[in-house]
Amino acid sequence: MGHQSLYRRYRSQTFAEIKGQPVVTNALRTAVAEGRHGHAYLFSGPRGTGKTSTARVLAKALNCENPTNGEPDGTCDSCRDIEAGRSFDLHELDAASNNKVDDIRELINRVALGSPGRTKVYILDEVHMLSSGAENALLKTLEEPPEHVVFVLATTEPQKVVPTIRSRTQHFRFQLLPAAELEEHVRWVIADAGLDVDDDGIAWALKTGGGSARDTLSALDLVVASGGAPDTATTGADLCRAIADRDPAAAIAAMQRGLEAGSEPRIIGEDMLGELRSAFLASMQAPLTHLNDAAADRAAQLAAALGPATITRSLEKIGEALVEVRQAPDPRVPIEVALLQLARAEGDDTAALLQRIEALESKVAELSSKAPPSAAAPGAAPPPAAPPPRRRRQPAEGARGAMAGAEEASKPVPKRSAPPAEPSRPPDEQPVSPPTGGGELTLGNVEARLPDILQGLTQQVRARFRQGRPTRVENGTVTFAYPNQLPADRASQVKGELEVAMSAHFNTSVQVDVVVDPSRPDAPRRSSTPPAPPASESEDDIGPVSELQDAEDSSNTMVERLTAAFPGAKLIDPPTNT
Numbered sequence: 001m002g003h004q005s006l007y008r009r010y011r012s013q014t015f016a017e018i019k020g021q022p023v024v025t026n027a028l029r030t031a032v033a034e035g036r037h038g039h040a041y042l043f044s045g046p047r048g049t050g051k052t053s054t055a056r057v058l059a060k061a062l063n064c065e066n067p068t069n070g071e072p073d074g075t076c077d078s079c080r081d082i083e084a085g086r087s088f089d090l091h092e093l094d095a096a097s098n099n100k101v102d103d104i105r106e107l108i109n110r111v112a113l114g115s116p117g118r119t120k121v122y123i124l125d126e127v128h129m130l131s132s133g134a135e136n137a138l139l140k141t142l143e144e145p146p147e148h149v150v151f152v153l154a155t156t157e158p159q160k161v162v163p164t165i166r167s168r169t170q171h172f173r174f175q176l177l178p179a180a181e182l183e184e185h186v187r188w189v190i191a192d193a194g195l196d197v198d199d200d201g202i203a204w205a206l207k208t209g210g211g212s213a214r215d216t217l218s219a220l221d222l223v224v225a226s227g228g229a230p231d232t233a234t235t236g237a238d239l240c241r242a243i244a245d246r247d248p249a250a251a252i253a254a255m256q257r258g259l260e261a262g263s264e265p266r267i268i269g270e271d272m273l274g275e276l277r278s279a280f281l282a283s284m285q286a287p288l289t290h291l292n293d294a295a296a297d298r299a300a301q302l303a304a305a306l307g308p309a310t311i312t313r314s315l316e317k318i319g320e321a322l323v324e325v326r327q328a329p330d331p332r333v334p335i336e337v338a339l340l341q342l343a344r345a346e347g348d349d350t351a352a353l354l355q356r357i358e359a360l361e362s363k364v365a366e367l368s369s370k371a372p373p374s375a376a377a378p379g380a381a382p383p384p385a386a387p388p389p390r391r392r393r394q395p396a397e398g399a400r401g402a403m404a405g406a407e408e409a410s411k412p413v414p415k416r417s418a419p420p421a422e423p424s425r426p427p428d429e430q431p432v433s434p435p436t437g438g439g440e441l442t443l444g445n446v447e448a449r450l451p452d453i454l455q456g457l458t459q460q461v462r463a464r465f466r467q468g469r470p471t472r473v474e475n476g477t478v479t480f481a482y483p484n485q486l487p488a489d490r491a492s493q494v495k496g497e498l499e500v501a502m503s504a505h506f507n508t509s510v511q512v513d514v515v516v517d518p519s520r521p522d523a524p525r526r527s528s529t530p531p532a533p534p535a536s537e538s539e540d541d542i543g544p545v546s547e548l549q550d551a552e553d554s555s556n557t558m559v560e561r562l563t564a565a566f567p568g569a570k571l572i573d574p575p576t577n578t
C-alpha cells in the first residue's frame with residue numbers, strides 16, 4: 001500500500017467523528033434517524049472544515065443497510081462502496097471546473113435515473129462558481145427534486161450563491177475549529193498513527209492549518225516528512241519587507257526560499273496575509289495581544305515602513321491572488337504576479353504614480369514624434385502606427401487607433417490590463433466556435449443583454465463594468481471603453497468573471513478587453529476638475545478593511561491623483577489633440 005495522507009487516513013466516517021460542527025451533525029443525524037431529511041442542503045464555511053466529509057457521511061447514512069440512530073455502520077456493502085469511492089449513490093462535481101450549463105444538464109439527466117430503495121447524493125462543491133445559465137438549470141431541478149435525490153451544495157462563499165438557490169436549500173454553516181479541539185485531534189492522530197512529532201511541530205501545524213482540519217493534517221504530513229517544523233516562519237515577514245523596500249528581486253528570492261523549504265504557495269500567501277493584517281492592526285493602534293513579542297515588533301516595524309494605504313492595497317492584492325491560486329494551473333504564479341506588482345509599486349500610491357508618470361512621459365514623447373497633430377483630426381487617414389483598417393473608421397476610432405499604436409510602440413511600459421502570460425488573439429483569427437444560441441455575439445446583442453448578464457455577477461463586477469461602455473465586438477473580443485485609467489484598471493482586474501458569464505450566455509468563447517478612451521463624450525473635462533485634497537489625506541483616511549468599498553463613480557481621475565501627488569502642480573495641455 002502506498003503512502004496515504006493523514007487527512008485521507010483520518011477522514012471522518014461518521015457524524016460523531018466530524019470535528020467541531022455539533023450543530024450541523026446533530027441536526028443531520030436526527031433528520032436521517034427520523035426519516036425526514038431534506039432534498040437540498042447548502043453547506044457553507046471555510047475550506048477544510050468538513051463540508052464534503054459531512055456530505056459523504058450523509059450519503060452513507062441514507063443508504064446504510066444497518067444504520068443506528070442515523071449513523072452509518074461503516075461495514076455494509078453500501079458503506080464500504082462509498083468509502084472506497086466506487087458507489088453509484090454518491091456523485092461529486094466540482095462546480096469550479098464544471099460551471100457550464102451543459103455540465104449541469106448532464107448531471108440533471110443522471111438525476112432522473114433513480115434506482116429503487118436507494119438515495120442518490122449529489123455534491124456540488126464550490127457551487128458559487130456556476131455560470132448564471134448553469135445556476136438557472138440547477139434551480140429548475142431544485143424546485144422539484146426527485147424523491148430519491150439529495151443535493152448538497154458546498155461553498156466557501158455563500159453570499160455569492162444567488163438568493164433563489166439559497167432559499168430552496170437548508171443552509172448549514174460550518175465553523176473553523178476551536179484551537180483546543182483541533183490540537184486534541186492532532187495529538188490523537190499522532191498517537192494513533194505512532195508518529196514522532198514534537199511540540200514545535202504540532203504548534204507549526206496548528207498555525208499553518210489556521211483552524212481547518214484538512215490543512216492542519218496536511219501541515220502535519222509535511223512536519224512528519226521533513227522531520228520537524230519547516231523553517232518558513234520568516235517567509236511572510238521577508239516578503240513584506242521586500243515590498244516595503246520596493247525590491248522585486250528580494251521578493252522572488254524570499255518566495256523561492258519558502259517553496260524550497262516545502263511550503264505550498266497558498267501557505268506562503270496566507271503567512272504574508274497574516275503579517276500584513278498584524279501590521280494593519282498595529283497601524284490602527286489596535287491591541288496585538290494574540291501575537292508574541294517578536295511578531296508584535298515585526299508588525300509595528302512593518303506598519304511604519306509601509307503605511308496604511310500600501311498595507312490595505314497589499315492585503316487586497318494578496319487576497320485576490322489567494323483566490324486565484326485555487327484554480328491556477330501553477331499556484332505559484334498568482335502569488336508571484338501580485339508580489340511583483342506590489343514590489344514594483346504598480347499601485348495607486350505616490351511611488352507607483354512616479355513610475356506611471358515616467359511611463360506616460362515616454363508615451364507622450366513617442367506619440368508626438370510618430371503622430372503629427374493632423375493625423376488624429378476627424379476624417380483624416382489613420383496614423384501609420386495603427387493596424388490597417390478593415391472598414392471605414394469612425395473619427396473616435398481613429399483616435400483610439402493612435403492610442404493603440406502608441407501603446408504598441410512602447411513595449412517596456414507595464415500593461416496591467418494584459419498580463420504577458422495571457423496569449424493575445426491575432427486580429428484576423430476566427431473565433432474558436434461560431435456563436436450559437438443565446439443570441440449572436442454582436443455589439444447590439446452585448447449592449448442589450450449586458451444588464452442581465454451583469455445581474456448574475458457580484459456587486460464588485462457589476463459596479464466596475466457599469467462604469468464602462470461596450471464599444472466594439474470583433475473576433476470574440478468585446479471591448480469596453482473607459483474615460484480614464486483608474487476605472488479601466490479596476491474593471492480589468494475582474495474581467496475574468498465577465499468573460500465566463502458572457503461565454504456562457506453567448507455559448508462561445510468571449511474575451512473582454514478594457515481600453516481607456518478619452519474621446520468618450522462623458523469623459524471629465526480637464527478645466528472642471530475639482531480641487532484635489534492634499535496628498536497626506538489619502539494615507540490617513542483609510543478606515544477598517546471591512547468598511548472599504550469600491551468607488552461607484554469615477555470622480556477620482558488620474559489627473560486628480562497626479563495633482564494630489566504634486567501639490568501646486570499646474571495642468572498644461574499636451575501638444576497634440578489626441
Ligand SMILES: [Zn+2]
Nearest residue numbers: 064073076079
Ligand atoms: Zn452501512
